[in-house]
Amino acid sequence: MRKRTGCTPPRVGDGPFFRRMLISIVLVVGAFLILAPLLIIGVEAFAKGWQVYRDTILHPDTRHAIMLTVLAALVAVPVNTAFGIAAAWAITKFDFRGKAFLLVVIEIPFSVSPIVAGVAYLFVYGLQGIFGPTLDAHGIKILFAIPGIILASMFVTAPFVARELIPLMQAQGRDLEEAATSLGASGWRTFFSVTLPNIKWALLYGVVLCNARVMGEFGAVSVVSGNIRGQTNTLPLHIELLYHDYQAAGAFASASILALIAVFTIIAKLALERRGAGRVRPAVNPAEKA
Amino acid sequence: MKIRLDHVVKIFETFRAVKDVSLEVESGELVALLGPSGSGKTTILRMVAGLEFADSGNIYFGDQDATDIPVRDRGVGFxxxxxxxxxxxxxxxxxxxxxxxxxxxxxxxxxxxRVKELLRLVRLEGLGDRFPAQISGGQRQRVALARALAVDPKVLLLDEPFGALDANVRRELRRWLREIHTTLGITTLFVTHDQEEALDLADRVVILKDGHIVQQGTPEAVCRDPKSAFVMKFLGDANMLAADVRDGKAYADGAVIDAAGLADGKAELYARPGDLDWAPQGAGIAATISRVMDRPGGRRVIATTRDGVHLELDLEPERAVTSGDNGFVTLRRAKVFAA
Structure with a gap:
């Protein structure tokens, strides 16, 4: 860049004072608001030594909480992935009435507080709820049990995959699928040979985000799980319980696991972004010279 | 394979529509669907392919009713x-x-x-290992054609095949596609909004407007005998003059031309730039030259009549005319349509 002479007006935000101030504000706020708490987790988790950390992690309740969290993810993530692909496909490749409405419905879990979702589930599946008595009569337990936890997790994370895929698939249009079918490919073949390879990075990106959210979900799950230690406690709920029991070291130790998962998620996310996920493939310029 | 469309109708919520189109494409024929955007030409092509289904009417491939056969089983190359x-x-x-x-x-x-054979046919030997992003637009076009031909289609359908290419590549590919068609003899239907492309390439041109066929015929027939002002204007540059028809003759601003068969009354006279000539003295439409544009093949002259109508004339390169000259525009030939 050329050096500015005195008479040219500075571009907006280009003054050295303004620039330095902005950078320092962001750095300071970032450090205090985001980095410091994360570091505290690490420090506090080991505050009472490695032994306590190990004991907390290996405690049956903690282990059960981890297992439950993993279980919820193992069910919710694949289901929501399938849902996300189906929804994105329907919205981008078909024309039908209520398409705009479906888009809004998919977004609801993003805008609604998870605890509202939890309470709503209480009213649907609870003993005083709509299906509650029927389910109870058949001995099916959804609330305060694993199915409720999984359902609540699924509600909260339903939009993640769909939201990653819709803009990408919209940009790609229907040409490729039409070309494949005109060449004689079946619907499945078209999906696996043509659609999937072109959306795979965005799909994986959505799955990673969805997984992170399932494992970290607190609000909705806390309402429907009943917080029964060693039975319906997921990892985030377990952390809260330990904290309320004044077991700070234990709470932090458990929290460190979630933090670790989060860090891995971010690394995976960055790696995927580099592969072009979430970004539209640069369109091949058709007007190029032969 | 002969294709026949029988009273095909397709209405969209948007402006695009096909309204009662009947059309026959003979086996081995190369036919162009020509029309401005929104004329329904692409929709017709997509219905023949099976990518779109007609609201009513039938599409026949040979004697077989293909109306409801899905694209996958229709045996078309698109x-x-x-x-x-x-x-x-x-x-x-x-x-x-x-x-x-x-x-x-x-x-x-x-x-x-077979892939090797097709690569040779489309003159892309040695490029089989490249990805589409690594080849040029014209090469991509040829790959798309090879891919469509690979399934031995009964019918070849092309949607604006050269639309995204620049002028030189277009002309070259046009000639090449004609050669391929001659070699393989597949019934081919293609869509274009470019009259030059349609006239250069096709055995027969089908001109569409607002979902209707307005005229069809060989390039010679549609060029020499346009049946409407729309076709006249759409096929190329045309000057329009208001005219009066009396006793089988059209009178327009000092020019007279035969208009046998037209009823007396108001009419529109159309003439191509090449149909007009310039005379410094004599009879014709009195006009002043307002601009001369030189082109490799001749001189395009804009002459303004006393009524303020701008007429475009194509003159030979040797003609000495400059802007400001007064004289007369004469008609070599013209088409007259009832207004």
């Missing part, structure tokens, strides 16, 4: 406007795709041999 090459597959994989997914199982070696 070349998309933007080629729709699979970006994650190489050129060879793109071409092989139709054979790979076919219900008719083929040996890997046979597929490879």
């Amino acid at each position: 070349v998309f406007q933007h080629y729709a090459l699979f970006p994650h597959m190489t050129v060879a994989e793109n071409i092989a795709f139709g054979m790979d997914v076919s219900k008719v199982k083929r040996e890997k070696a046979a597929i490879r041999a």
Whole structure:
């Protein structure tokens, strides 16, 4: 860049004072608001030594909480992935009435507080709820049990995959699928040979985000799980319980696991972004010279 | 394979529509669907392909009613406007795709041999390992054609095949497509909004407007005998003069031309720039030259009549005219349509 002479007006935000101030504000706020708490987790988790950390992690309740969290993810993530692909496909490749409405419905879990979702589930599946008595009569337990936890997790994370895929698939249009079918490919073949390879990075990106959210979900799950230690406690709920029991070291130790998962998620996310996920493939310029 | 459209109707919520189109394409014929955007030409093509289904009417392939046969089983080769090459597959994989997914199982070696043969046909030998992003627009166009031909289609359909290419590549590919058609003899239907392309390439041109066929015929027939002012204007530059018809003759601003068969009354007279001539003295439409544009093949002259109408004339390169000259525009030939 050329050096500015005195008479040219500075571009907006280009003054050295303004620039330095902005950078320092962001750095300071970032450090205090985001980095410091994360570091505290690490420090506090080991505050009472490695032994306590190990004991907390290996405690049956903690282990059960981890297992439950993993279980919820193992069910919710694949289901929501399938849902996300189906929804994105329907919205981008078909024309039908209520398409705009479906888009809004998919977004609801993003805008609604998870605890509202939890309470709503209480009213649907609870003993005083709509299906509650029927389910109870058949001995099916959804609330305060694993199915409720999984359902609540699924509600909260339903939009993640769909939201990653819709803009990408919209940009790609229907040409490729039409070309494949005109060449004689079946619907499945078209999906696996043509659609999937072109959306795979965005799909994986959505799955990673969805997984992170399932494992970290607190609000909705806390309402429907009943917080029964060693039975319906997921990892985030377990952390809260330990904290309320004044077991700070234990709470932090458990929290460190979630933090670790989060860090891995971010690394995976960055790696995927580099592969072009979430970004539209640069369109091949058709007007190029032969 | 002969294609026949029988009173086909397709209405969209948007402006695009096909209103009662009947059309026959003879076996081995190369036919252009020509029309401005929104005339329904692409919709017709997509209905023939099976990518779109008619609201009413029937489409026949030979004697078979193909109206409800899905695209997958219709046996057509479709070349998309933007080629729709699979970006994650190489050129060879793109071409092989139709054979790979076919219900008719083929040996890997046979597929490879066929891909090689097709690459030679479209003059892309040695580019089989490239990805679509690594080749030029004209080459992509040829890959798309090879991919469509690989499934031995009964009918070849092309949607604006050269729309995205620059002028030189277009002209070259046009000639080449004509050669391929002569070699293979596949019934071919293509859509274009470019009259030059349609006239250069097709055996027969079908001109569409607002979902209707307004005229069809050989390039010679539609050029020499346009049946309406729309066709006249759409096929190329045309000057329009208001005219009066009296006793089988059209009178327009000092020019007279035969208009046998037209009823007396107001009419529109159309003449191509090449149909007009310039005379410094004599009779004709009095006008002043307002601009001269020199082109490789001649001189395009804009003359303004006393009524303020701008007329475009094509004159030979040797003609000495400059802007400001007064004189007369004469008619060599013209078409008169009732207004």
